[in-house]
Amino acid sequence: MPPTSAELERLAADVLANILTALQRSGSSLVHEGSLAVGIESQVRSILAETLTLLGVEASELMAFPAQEAGFESKGSVLAQRDYNPAEPLAVGEMVFDLALPRLVGLLGRQDAARIAQVLHRAIWRRFPPAALGYVEALRVRLIESERAANGRLARELHDRIAHGILTGLQQVELARMRADGEELASAERILRATLDDTRRLAQDMRLSTAGRSLDEAIEDFVLRAQGEAPAIRFAVLGEPMALTEKVTAEVFAIVLEACRNARTHANGATEVVITAEWTEDDLVVSVVDDGDGSGTSSPGSGMGIAGMRERAAGIHARLEVRDALPGTAVVLTLPHYPFSERGGAAGSAESEPR
Known part of the structure; x- marks a missing residue:
């Protein structure tokens, strides 16, 4: 006789409760105000639903699971955006396997334990490579954006502070030249003008991006x-x-x-x-x-x-x-x-x- 909906829900609730307890003990960032971080519960339920379905058990009430791996990449991207340690989701995957396997074997007593382990393992680990790619891609984008922002800040500093200071010095030299027409002042003016032009070009170049x-x-x-x-x-x-x-x-x-x-x-x-x-x-x-x-x-x-x-x-x-x-x-x-x-x-x- 196949498991009832109540039995499947107890399976999911039991696994999730044990994961929450273990993460709380370790001080994991995946726990916030006594609850699992957004997305963790849905992923665990999705893994269990996929495992049961592949083993011939109707489990759609637990959670629909994606047939393709495209959605997993976005999960990794969310983890990176929220600054979660990438090792923690891996630890959750191991917990799901260790906690769910004996419960699934007990629930599906007539099925081969090795077959159950194989299907559960696949359901868990097929999610991690695309999620890891999503995580790395999100970090790469953040690094590029950070570098672009840093260049923008430096460009503004060059324009607003350095160029302004040089211009002020140039004005002072011009005033002095009006009172004393010396070759040194003329030379200083030329140098300052060239430096000002170079600084402006540098600021303009730094705004360029590939x-x-x-x-x-x-x-x-x-x-x-x-x-x-x-x-x-x-x-x-x-x-x-x-x-x-x-x-x-x-x-x-x-x-x-x-x-x-x-x-x-x-x-x-x-x-x-x-x-x-x-x-x-x-x-x-x-x-x-x-x-x-x-x-x-x-x-x-x-x-x-x-x-x-x-x-x-x-x-x-x-x-x-x-x-x-x-x-x-x-x-x-x-x-x-x-x-x-x-x-x-x-x-x-x-x-x-x-x-």
Whole structure:
């Protein structure tokens, strides 16, 4: 005779009560004000209902369970958003198995205990891989959003405090110059103006983001925003673009921005900066070339920018070179495709003219 609805409800209630007691004793964050966290009870009931159904017992009154695993990923996302320790749901899964198995064997006495254990195990553990993926994805999104917010805050600080302070100092120098026309004051004014311009560019660049875009798209947007500034910036794409991970895309884009900033600040006489992204079967080669007098790599202040670019390149297993371009200076980044990309991820023609 199959179990009655009352027996099935007692089974679920007993398992849930024991899980609550165990979690309370351990001080788990999955217990709030004497109750299980939202979603835990429904998951336990879903596991029991799935197990019983696969064993031929009608259990729809306990809880409907998903036939597909798509919904499990959202469960992991919720856990991450609420800052739960990912180890705790795993512990609950073990508790469900240890508590439910002997009760199921007692309730379904005619069925093979090994078969019951196998079905229960599958019902529990098929939920965890997609839930773990959802958890990791939610954390990744939070990290990206956190970095974007931090960049925004820094951009505002650069604009509102540093640039404002430099402007105030510049005004004071201009007043002093009106009273004493000295070459030193004129030189100080030029330096302050150049620093102010560089700070403003830095703040503008930091507002740029690669989020959700390919490398080529991010660079194209940067070039578009830079129109009207000197030296002019053009962009060329060679070969078939490939999809990069978001981290690698962000790092390569940051290197491009820094190389352009270096060229604008230190490449004397430069009238043009050309960015080229060359995609081959084995690697991506991104070059930033100016047509200045070749002084960009030796000017005061340029060394720190180059050091930062080298650090970023090393972090993604790429190679960065700074060399003479005759005329001008070339910054060349070489990034092996494996393991950061896969063929066919980015749209684009096989070859395009500089833009």
